[in-house]
Amino acid sequence: MNAYPRHTVRPDVCLDGSWEFAWLGSDVDLSQTALASARVFRTALDAAAPGIRTVVPGCFDALPGLAGARGTAAYRTVLPALPADPSLGGRLLFDGVGLWAAVYVDGELLHVQRKPCSPFAVTVPARTRAADQRGELIVVIDNRFDTERSPLQENYFDFYAYGGIFRPVRFQAVPGRYLTGVRVTTRDVESGMVRVRVNLSEPGKGALAFGFDGAPPGEPVAVEVPEEGIELDLTVPDPRPWSADAPNLHSFQVLLWAGGGPLPVDDMIIRFGLRTVEVEGSSIRLNGSPVRLFGWNRHEAHPQYGPALPLTQLEHDIRLMKDAGANFVRGSHYPQDARFLDLCDEMGMMVWEESIGWQQDERHFADEEYCRLIVEQQKEMIEAHANHPSIVMWGFQNELHSEKASARPLISRLAEVTRETDPGRPVTFATCRFPHDLCLDLVDIVSINMYPGWYASDEEEYRPLEEIRERVDRLIAELESQGHGAKPLILSEIGAGAIYGVRDPHAGHWSEEYQSDYLLTVCGEFLNKPRINGLALWQFCDCRTYGSARALRRPRGFNNKGIVDEYRRPKSAYGVVADLMTGADGRG
Ligand code: ADA
Numbered sequence: 001m002n003a004y005p006r007h008t009v010r011p012d013v014c015l016d017g018s019w020e021f022a023w024l025g026s027d028v029d030l031s032q033t034a035l036a037s038a039r040v041f042r043t044a045l046d047a048a049a050p051g052i053r054t055v056v057p058g059c060f061d062a063l064p065g066l067a068g069a070r071g072t073a074a075y076r077t078v079l080p081a082l083p084a085d086p087s088l089g090g091r092l093l094f095d096g097v098g099l100w101a102a103v104y105v106d107g108e109l110l111h112v113q114r115k116p117c118s119p120f121a122v123t124v125p126a127r128t129r130a131a132d133q134r135g136e137l138i139v140v141i142d143n144r145f146d147t148e149r150s151p152l153q154e155n156y157f158d159f160y161a162y163g164g165i166f167r168p169v170r171f172q173a174v175p176g177r178y179l180t181g182v183r184v185t186t187r188d189v190e191s192g193m194v195r196v197r198v199n200l201s202e203p204g205k206g207a208l209a210f211g212f213d214g215a216p217p218g219e220p221v222a223v224e225v226p227e228e229g230i231e232l233d234l235t236v237p238d239p240r241p242w243s244a245d246a247p248n249l250h251s252f253q254v255l256l257w258a259g260g261g262p263l264p265v266d267d268m269i270i271r272f273g274l275r276t277v278e279v280e281g282s283s284i285r286l287n288g289s290p291v292r293l294f295g296w297n298r299h300e301a302h303p304q305y306g307p308a309l310p311l312t313q314l315e316h317d318i319r320l321m322k323d324a325g326a327n328f329v330r331g332s333h334y335p336q337d338a339r340f341l342d343l344c345d346e347m348g349m350m351v352w353e354e355s356i357g358w359q360q361d362e363r364h365f366a367d368e369e370y371c372r373l374i375v376e377q378q379k380e381m382i383e384a385h386a387n388h389p390s391i392v393m394w395g396f397q398n399e400l401h402s403e404k405a406s407a408r409p410l411i412s413r414l415a416e417v418t419r420e421t422d423p424g425r426p427v428t429f430a431t432c433r434f435p436h437d438l439c440l441d442l443v444d445i446v447s448i449n450m451y452p453g454w455y456a457s458d459e460e461e462y463r464p465l466e467e468i469r470e471r472v473d474r475l476i477a478e479l480e481s482q483g484h485g486a487k488p489l490i491l492s493e494i495g496a497g498a499i500y501g502v503r504d505p506h507a508g509h510w511s512e513e514y515q516s517d518y519l520l521t522v523c524g525e526f527l528n529k530p531r532i533n534g535l536a537l538w539q540f541c542d543c544r545t546y547g548s549a550r551a552l553r554r555p556r557g558f559n560n561k562g563i564v565d566e567y568r569r570p571k572s573a574y575g576v577v578a579d580l581m582t583g584a585d586g587r588g
Helices: 039-047 311-323 338-347 368-385 405-421 466-481 512-528 549-553 572-581
Strands: 012-014 017-025 053-056 072-079 089-094 100-105 108-113 120-124 135-142 169-174 179-188 193-200 204-212 221-225 230-235 250-257 266-272 277-280 283-286 293-297 328-331 350-354 391-395 446-449 489-493 532-537
Touching: 017 039, 039 072, 039 135, 053 072, 089 100, 100 120, 108 120, 179 250, 179 266, 193 204, 193 221, 193 250, 283 532, 293 489, 311 338, 328 532, 338 350, 338 368, 368 391, 368 405, 466 489, 466 512, 512 532, 512 572
Parallel strands: 293 328, 293 532, 328 350, 350 391, 446 489, 489 532
Antiparallel strands: 012 169, 017 053, 017 072, 072 135, 089 120, 089 169, 100 108, 100 135, 179 193, 193 230, 204 221, 204 250, 250 266, 277 283
């Protein structure tokens, strides 16, 4: 199933399925010189025994035979024949890979991808081909940590860095000038007025026609489209607002004529929701009404698939969170799978999306290439996902060292790029440095990660659940005293570990009982303190983490703070939190 945007005029083929596969080991030279030719990778693929194939989307190091491997793999599939028309080029669309990829078509290196989890497009030059000549697509993936090659993901992050083509791949045929983006922004929910921005691959003359919700498009209108695209205000017929409780969606098709021909040469169908989200005083407002957010932080993770989750798992995860009273999910800590965002749009789940980050420090702030790439990822993520009504805020740089003045330029730049790229949503980042954080003036929403009673301030205190209430009260008071009392507050991470099946009448650490006691206390604080606008428990499901000695702090090498385990088996806290937060026990 293709995520939006979709097409009816543009040939659009999903390449998911079984690809040829070759494992090249952990000492492959990926220097620029070595990458110039596909020969090494083609030879390895040709030498692979028949039947050595793997499924895309997929992660090679989630496969039994390569579990935990770090190195280089080559994938190959056949590109469908482009129409024989030589003016038609191609576009390969990848929704996300990790950690690093090189893309070759017919042996030519077309793209190197250094940003994990980012959606990206690769232009395949128009070639005059006999109609029956199909193309060879080779994708080289490397999951070794290398701060030069792939600086955005490092082995100290508290989530396992898999290698693979995590998400769907599509191949499209496009004319010389084609639609590169259609952005629909709500101007007025009630009347259904929207502002549409259409961008083309090249500025110039053409004609555009539009249609909402599958209705036949109107007559083409001659336009001159500048570099920055054109904007126009339109009104949605039969407007129905989007909210988590009533996730009404609309679709919008743009058709492009060029060259004076009678038929459109390209089209794009996007889906959007009529809704506004803004910060007003200390409240977060959806369609003008204050909203409180409750849910979880969620990693894209599964022991059998890594982050390359099947569509049904995405649905089950959302269903499990909603059944436990959630209306909110933080896509921690990287750009999300477009199919997951489509399901959040459809099923009614508000989303915090963020570019990749995990406790970056001065080394990163001083690294111009690192800063350039993370700002690029932030911008690309927003441009790709801005039409999803479920996304209600943008974040970045989880728990960076924002108590240091050297963090400020990067935070300022990320906040600026976010607001430039999408002025229609609030900006935040999750900090664990409060009350020493120096950058909270740069965000619209203050988001605090804290683990009182787990990473307890007094390690001698037995079962220190009592410090949760005290720490929450102190946080609210200190925000006020620092002048942030007028901003909305989200508890963006708070939680405790429990190993599935560990039951203990003492409710000792790692028992399901301790986690239940802990989360009941936290949810009670949220329900009793309207000052807290949002609560995102850490975390939805257990996930594999460190492969290093850091795992000594992570039993099984997993982060065990999930309310369900890695196979989505509910721990006892799931039912307890669900009863409270859905009101089933009469309190929530
Ligand atoms: C941090 C971090 C999470 C996870 C969590 C934990 O808040 O943002 O990714 O590592 O701590 O489990 O300790």
